[in-house]
Amino acid sequence: MLMNGIDLLDVANKNNFAVPAFNVSDYAMMNGLFEVSEEKDSPLIVAIHPDELSHIGVDMLPAIIARAHRSTVPVTIHLDHGASYEQVLLAIKSGFTSVMIDGSLLPFDENVAITKKVVDAAHAVGISVEGELGTIGKTDGNAEAGTDTIIYTDPDDAVRFIAETGVDSLAIAIGTCHGLYPQGVTPELKLDLLQQIQEKVCIPLVLHGGSNNPDEEIGKSVSLGVNKINISSDIKTAYHDKMREILATDASVREPNTIQPPCIAAMKVTAAQKIDLFNAAGKAALY
Numbered sequence: 001m002l003m004n005g006i007d008l009l010d011v012a013n014k015n016n017f018a019v020p021a022f023n024v025s026d027y028a029m030m031n032g033l034f035e036v037s038e039e040k041d042s043p044l045i046v047a048i049h050p051d052e053l054s055h056i057g058v059d060m061l062p063a064i065i066a067r068a069h070r071s072t073v074p075v076t077i078h079l080d081h082g083a084s085y086e087q088v089l090l091a092i093k094s095g096f097t098s099v100m101i102d103g104s105l106l107p108f109d110e111n112v113a114i115t116k117k118v119v120d121a122a123h124a125v126g127i128s129v130e131g132e133l134g135t136i137g138k139t140d141g142n143a144e145a146g147t148d149t150i151i152y153t154d155p156d157d158a159v160r161f162i163a164e165t166g167v168d169s170l171a172i173a174i175g176t177c178h179g180l181y182p183q184g185v186t187p188e189l190k191l192d193l194l195q196q197i198q199e200k201v202c203i204p205l206v207l208h209g210g211s212n213n214p215d216e217e218i219g220k221s222v223s224l225g226v227n228k229i230n231i232s233s234d235i236k237t238a239y240h241d242k243m244r245e246i247l248a249t250d251a252s253v254r255e256p257n258t259i260q261p262p263c264i265a266a267m268k269v270t271a272a273q274k275i276d277l278f279n280a281a282g283k284a285a286l287y
Contacts, residue, residue: 005098005128021045023232032264134173176209198225
């Protein structure tokens with residue numbers, strides 16, 4: 001069941017759970033994420049970052065859309081971290097049902113301007129928009145773009161940003177980073193800041209950089225009002241670690257149907273744990 005992000009996250013907002021936004025970078029991963037979401041009866045956000053889109057190509061979108069229509073759970077296809085108005089328009093034309101415009105590195109007024117421009121275009125065709133205020137950190141060279149120093153979201157700025165842009169959901173900065181934290185680094189989320197923001201705004205809040213954070217903190221963020229959590233590095237690590245193991249064990253192996261099923265199974269274990277942590281299991285029944 002394909003739907004836009006407004007309808008998907010509105011249910012999560014009203015029922016105090018978070019929908020996992022799993023980043024997809026190949027067809028096999030996509031199928032595995034649909035499977036585990038259906039097995040757990042969980043809503044699903046298929047998130048595709050521009051770097052991932054450059055890899056899989058927009059021609060894969062019809063296949064994702066068709067799979068979403070066949071799915072027994074609600075699905076949103078979301079452009080993650082759209083960098084420009086033109087990039088967002090391409091995503092809308094290609095069939096995404098939700099888009100993000102990331103103007104977080106811009107001055108506040110410029111972030112408002114580009115976000116409102118995207119909102120006006122997307123809402124005209126029934127597509128939801130996620131904005132971002134504050135910045136996400138970055139842990140390694142493989143991670144998505146981020147800043148060396150996190151700029152935390154100011155609650156009053158969040159109120160103004162939502163009012164001036166009309167966004168449907170807001171990605172906030174409370175201490176997460178893209179990628180996997182190096183050994184010896186323990187992330188610490190500012191849950192008190194999350195609570196302050198949640199008390200001032202009513203739209204769904206989004207947490208980027210959800211991989212590799214302590215489960216206790218992520219679970220608490222859900223109870224405090226986060227309704228969408230992005231997971232990329234954790235599922236990709238599970239998938240490719242298993243692939244490295246298989247290829248290292250047998251140098252002659254070459255058929256995808258031999259290599260990929262165990263990788264998908266390993267990724268599904270990680271994804272299932274996230275679904276449970278986000279309190280999303282069984283929530284497809286609410287739609």
